[in-house]
Amino acid sequence: MSRRGGVSLLWIGLAMAAAMWMTACSDSSQDDPVGDQRLVYRHALDGAPRSLDPAQASNVYAKILAVNLYDTLYRYKYLARPYQLTPNLAEGMPQVSADGLIYTIRIKPGALFIDDPSFPGGKGRAVAASDFVYSIKRHFDPETRAQGAWLWQERIVGLDQWQKDGADYDQEVPGLRALDDRTLQIQLISPFPQLAHTLAQGFSAVVPREAVEHYGREFAINPVGSGPYRLERFNSSGAVLEKNERFRQHPLSLEAEGYDPASQARLGLNALDGRVPPFMDRIEVPFIAEDAARWNAFIAGEVDFIKAPVTQFDRILASRNPPTLSEELSQRYNLAANLESGFVHTDFNMDDPAIGYHPDPDQASRNKALRCAIVNAFDWDQRNEVFYYGIGRAFSGIIPPTAPEFDAAQSRLAPQRDIAGARKLLREAGWNPRNTPVLEYGFPSSVTERQMFEQFRSFMADIGYPPDKVRPLTFATYGDYARAYLNREVMLTTTGWTMDYPDAENTMQLFYGANASPGSNSANYVNPEFDRLYRASATMPPSPMRTSIYRSMNRIVMEDCATISGISRTLILLWNRELAMLPDRSFVGGFFFRFVAPGVGESSLRGESSD
Amino acid sequence: MGTRRTWAHLKGDRAGLVGLLIVLFFLGVAATVWLGWLGQGWSEASGGRWLTPNADHWFGTNLLGQDIFARSVYSVRTAFEIGLVVALVSTALGAGIGALAGWYADSWIDGSVMWLKGVLDAIPFYLFVAAIAYALQGQWWAMHLAMIATFWTTTARLVRAEAMKLRSHDYVRAAQAMGLTDMRIIWRHVLPNTVHILLVQATIAFVAAIKTEVILSFLGIGVQDGVSWGLMLAESTQEVLAGHFANFIAASAMLFLLVLGFNLLSDAMQDALDPRGGGA
Amino acid sequence: MTASALDIRHLSVDLGSGKERRTVVDSVSFELRRGEVLALVGESGCGKSKTAEAIMGLLPPGRSRVRAERIRLGEHELKDLPSRAMRKFRGRDISMVFQEPRAALDPVFRVGQQVSSVFRRHRGHSGSKARTASAEMLLRVGFAEPGRVMRAYPHELSGGMCQRIGIAMAMACRPQVLIADEPTSALDVTTQAQVLAQLIRSCRQEETAVLLITHDLGVVAQYSQRALVMRQGKLVEEASVADLFTRPHNEYTRSLLTMAQAGMA
């Protein structure tokens, strides 16, 4: 043969390199050296927190980490459903004055912040009531870029004024005081029955002033708390938590946590009664946003817990109603099907004269007919089927099924689609394909959002709405989308709302006139009757009467067709059977890693050399 | 090198002919979409979800029950619209700027053009495109503009070099001597002599445009309304992991074929139009 | 032992492939005797250089085809020789000097490295030995200070110097045959004569036969014993130089001569 020599050598080299590559890869998986005797729990999240500063714990991922790294005064009982508050760092439930305005809270002794260079001598000091005062004040300090201020805005005496006066921490707020090291007193402007709930929020977690001042903006990635765990490592791909050895000793009482042996026996929690949490030495929290990757990591045994992706429901579920685990998977995993405490809804921008309020009453009523026709055309069954595997729970109204005030009778289980009714509404109001307005449906650009839009367009096509009059209004970032709808520039806004506490007040305020954009009333809905009822109910403690007011308000919003609502998703949570736990992240209060424990056959939770 | 010779050369190039046929085929498909004969039901949810290919849905259906065949065919039109707009405008822009820079080589015009080119080349492409897409929030032409803004530089560089060469040619000097204005000479004598560059560059820009569209649509800053292979691929990234391949195969196969066709055509044209008359 | 250094019978060269194939050398036969200087004359594009490249085996295999009944170098048949075997002869037994002296040297290596590489390759010389041999060789082609030349890069030298280096490299192994392809036409007139004289002198010393490709009939007259005239790929005349100038047989040769005279006049 002819000229070749030079090149063949290279091929040999490449082949050898490839061979080495393959051998190196063959012993793939088990090389993370966690091979000690310590108990490790790996909890996959489907998103990442943006910050570990409790003041910025606005998303569910941040909240989960916040309540494990920090302490809150209250929390929800581990096992009780529906949710019940229970003291956490507080010694007992707050003592409330007869007029409902003064709350006095004692905190437990012995709580310590973790050791950190920001403390004198590096030793963590005891948590004091003044730390709590400081932590709430931070939300009102513009420097913090806190996101929880709305919980207490115009509620606590002097707090808003303190902000106006320049947020000087040395200046006292009359309504927020530490009476001594262990006693806290909050004075309200008017009754706020949900106050204790707000103190179970990640937002209200207790942070030490020393650390905040020491780290400045980087406090967000250097959490210094008194929670059951401390942070070992954190970046955009995950967090690693280590047990806080100095966390206060407080045995777990199943009874106090609302244990229901009938339904919860299968969880294997019995053995935990009386033992002292936290039970696991190390918590690994990988953030895996992509569904398939999260699922594969779970199946491969790389994580112990996931929120199952809808795309895998076919393989996971043996039945839909109630959701049960397939035979194959039930050997290894436990399942919890939790209805989320929140809902997804699409609001009309009532400020837009093409679809909402109009100075001309005739036009206004035609607009209302149009809105109602669109509401009627929306096919919740389809939406549920395609995007939520048919196990979501559609309801009509703004009181989601997990709210204590939910009324199954009022909100038909699934709002019925009514094509004929919708067409009739359009016809009677004089709408036809030529004179209907162009609908601009806003969404931040993502595949699912786009598919939801396309589905919406096909629903509209069914009532004769021309497809080229249903247009996408896309936004590159969620922030830009938020800016647009908070500035009332989006005609149809789809948002999800996760309840901050189990009280429908939290969803009612979404339609309260004073909360119109840039507040959370993104429909810019203003109805005097609704607003009057809202104000009347706001200071009322839970009662059948308040519930009935909520229901009237619900009816008002639905009759005005201000929103296409809604659906609560069913979250399918799966975890390793070898763990004794009841995961729940459907509620924003957060999930406590401290109660996760090794079950009977705990072998795989330890490193490889378990003996 | 006359047109005839070029054509003869092209005819002798089997790969080039295949490329031309593929491109013409897709152009035909795009035309049927423009005329409203094919792909019109791309947004209708007309079937069950994730149907396998059958008589009603040749390529099956997607999550929403939309017909994948209609969507992939409609995407041909999207691809041609993006490709043509970007290729034409960026080539024209590159030709104009390049000719000016070359004609006035070493002047401030040339200097600023070269500076701008250097600047654009120094910004990472996707970052730049993303930035334009964000700055022009929601405009359907943001993506086009971003591509045009980066694609013209190569054409300009080549045309500039050619224009500098032509400047010293006798017939150009003669035209100057006859008192023609610079602009007129550039238009009449310089630009026509860069056609071989422009044709090839236009095909290259076309290919680059439809390939870039795919990436941008995946990143969520591409096609906003309508459907494109990029959007289909973006949909498919989750589906393939659950074992639904129809979206992926349809979009990637058609994308591949069209790009391959254009690449083959572009290569053949490069050979055929090479003023040095060279072979492969 | 035959008297011929190079014996060519019916050598043809086709270029291109498929429909575009064309024959550029058409059944050329000639013989180069030992120690002789044989001129190959013809206008540019007549196939002179392709003939030389075909003999050297330098035509690219994918895009050309060489057919011959015989290409003998001394006792060795070069026809259809695998390229690896052919390589052994090139530079050792048959060598070549090119038209563009500077382009024929690799611009990124120093002259010394390039000359030494020939000794290393064919003589198996070690580094220092090859350098000594190179210096000696350069001395022989007329460089007074070989050390300085060896440290230089080609672009730092004049065309004439580069061609001397080319000659030194070609003659390094005392080849039987040297093909000189228009060795001086790229040089200016004064250097031309010196370089050519140097080339012929070196060949005489080593008893190397030269195939001198040129279009310059003056050169033919001055240095060669015999001449071949080539036109459109075919040999049209073969004669001693004396005969060529006095009794040209072929019409084309005559026209060449007239043109040359007109040019000289």
Add this chain to the structure above:
Amino acid sequence: MREVMRPLARKLFQALLLVVGVTLISFLLMVWFGPDQTYTLIGKNATTEQIAEVRHQLGYDDPFLLRYGEYLLELVTLDLGVSNASGESVRTLLARTVPISLVLMIPGFVLGNGVGIALGLASAHRRGRRSDRLITALSVTGMSISFLVVLIAFQVLFSTPYGLDLFPVRGWRVSGWTSYLHYVTVPTLALLFVTFGYNTRFYRALFIEEIGRDHIRAARALGASESVILWKHVLKNSMVPIITRIMFSIPLVVISGSLLIESYFGIPGIGQATFEAITSGDQPVLKAVVGLTAVAFVAIQFLTELLCRRLDPRLG
């Protein structure tokens, strides 16, 4: 001395102009008209005053020149501020992410160019013959496949039960050589697949030009073996364009290339950080990435020129 300094000064001045241009354009696009993070930082039920306060804190209400000036100052002092999104200092962020991107991209980049050079050499060397035609056909095919398609296909092929199921679907949990190879393989193969067409084609054309030169023919005529010709003469003479190509693609590969790979495979490198900065409008990060890339680009241009001068005596 002045003879040497003048072109150098000129080069420096041009480099400076380039940096000004890049920073100005990127500032204009990414910062001035760029994404607005205010609305992801405010809490629920924020008032207009609170929104204005956040805007003010983010510096969105400062005048153009002030903001641009601050940007330049940040680049000069390398005081890059803290990420708006996470509070992490941008320098920590870069120190954390850039090494990951480097070790992620280097194998594919090196192999991609290596394979491109090898195939280009082979192809140029056997030009016109069957193996050349095969390589050319393969590179056109390679050039015709979208990067995204390759990523999806390779993920299915190598990392799912529908294919070989050998490698992790995504992520980057690297703690040693084995896990490194485990995670880097699929991205590397994808990168290799996508770039080999372009590389091979580029190098083939380059080598064909070099092989056609007279001195190659001369070397052959003097009996140089083909490997000497290819590896010594052709390669060394091609070094300037090779180095230029490689050097110039470094900043773009590290940012643009890894942007797609990292966001697809969920690898916490600078590409993903940039992508996240884009989608969340985290301007301090964006500013740093673009500004430093521009500076790196200009620096590399400078370095390349120096390197080329060393490699090619004619330029020196």
